[in-house]
Amino acid sequence: MIRTKYIFNETTQTYEPLKRSTPQRFFRVFLFLTGAIAIAVLIFVFSFTFFESPKEKIMERELAQYQLQFNIMGDRLEKMQSMLDQLATKDDNIYRIIFEAEPIPKSIRQAGFGGANRYAKLEGYENSELLKQTAKKLDKIASEIYVQSKSFDDVYKLARKKEKMLKSIPGIQPVKITDLKRISSYFGYRIDPIYKVKKFHSGVDFSSTLGAPVFATGDGVVKRIRHSNRGYGNTIEVNHGYGYRTFYAHLSKILVKKGQKVKRGSTIGLIGNTGKSTAPHLHYEIIKNNRKINPIYYFFNDLSPAQFDKMIQLSKIPNQSLD
Structure with a gap:
């Protein structure tokens, strides 16, 4: 509804409607439109700046x-x-x-x-x-x-x-993965289970079930067997040639004879607890050119890169051996 504005006429002493000229009306419309446009521009700029499209x-x-x-x-x-x-x-x-x-x-x-x-x-x-x-x-x-x-x-x-050499080099674990409970001690300085002093442990101890099979880790010839209730107990030594020998200790039973040829993976004895041993396990060594070396570097046929890396890390942790 349009509001009418009134003014007081002093001559007639009455209120009369205010009449604007055409220019005044155009000016008022111009002001209104200008203000509306300005407000619209401000709203657009504000929305573009502060709100995402x-x-x-x-x-x-x-x-x-x-x-x-x-x-x-x-x-x-x-x-x-x-x-x-x-x-x-x-x-x-x-x-x-x-x-x-x-x-x-x-x-x-x-x-x-x-x-x-x-x-x-x-x-x-x-x-x-x-x-x-x-x-x-x-x-x-x-x-x-x-x-x-x-x-x-x-x-x-x-x-x-060097295909023949490859078959002869110790390349597997001497205990089947399914028979292995854990590797209880690695190569290096360990606590002796009897004397409780730090001694050099020259092999790896595979904790397993009494009577589980022990395998030759490479082709070779049985160089020496020994039956004893002392030290390493019942033992087998295999000569693989190329400067390599392997040693298996604390066996409950020896299944090969001196001079016998063995193949990688063939059963040569059974897990035992003979000699200076505190639990059923196999003590396993690798000798290269008359020097005892870390056996875990030769489990390359049994371990993935991740398992090998984990074993390397575990071997650095001091613990107690079983013999």
Whole structure:
């Protein structure tokens, strides 16, 4: 409803409706329209600045999704890198030593990519650093996979040339995985279970069930057997050639004779508790060129890279032996 404005006429002494000229009316309409436009502009600017559009919300969700995918990819790359490191350790410390090949230098294993502008195309994005780090990880892993592949090719060629040697080298655990309760003591300084002093433990103790089978870990000839209730109890020593011998102790029963040929995996005795032993187990040693060495480096046919790495870590923890 339009409101009518009145003014007092002194001549007639009455109130009369105010009559505006056409210019005045146009001016009032102009002021009204200008104010409305100004308010509309302010509302638009405020909304654009402080509130996201539907398109922006979609883009933000997509960006968050990409960020999540990159993070997941980064975790997977880290796991792949860890597996490659384990393979490299096994390659240098086991395979190449066994086949008398030099370990691959770190400068070759971890060789980088040349060119300062290699990742320049990834500059200028909101997540440039994330993109560059992911690209660098991929390049590093690709390079290490190539080096490791070439190394395994070399080792394979050496193995083909030394097939008989490979069968003779101790390459499995002497106790079946299903019979093994735990590895109760590793190679190195351990607490003697009888005298309670720290002594050097020259093998690995496999805790198992009394009477479980014990296997030859490589092809060879039985060099020595011994029946005793002292020290290592009933023992077997196998000569594998190529400077390798293995020693099996605390057996309850010996199933081979001196001079007998044995194959890898053949049963040569049974788990026992003879001699200076506190529980049924097998004490197992590897001797290379008349020097006792850590047997866990020779379980390469039985363990995955992750299991091997875990065993290496466990072997560094001091504990008490069973003999």
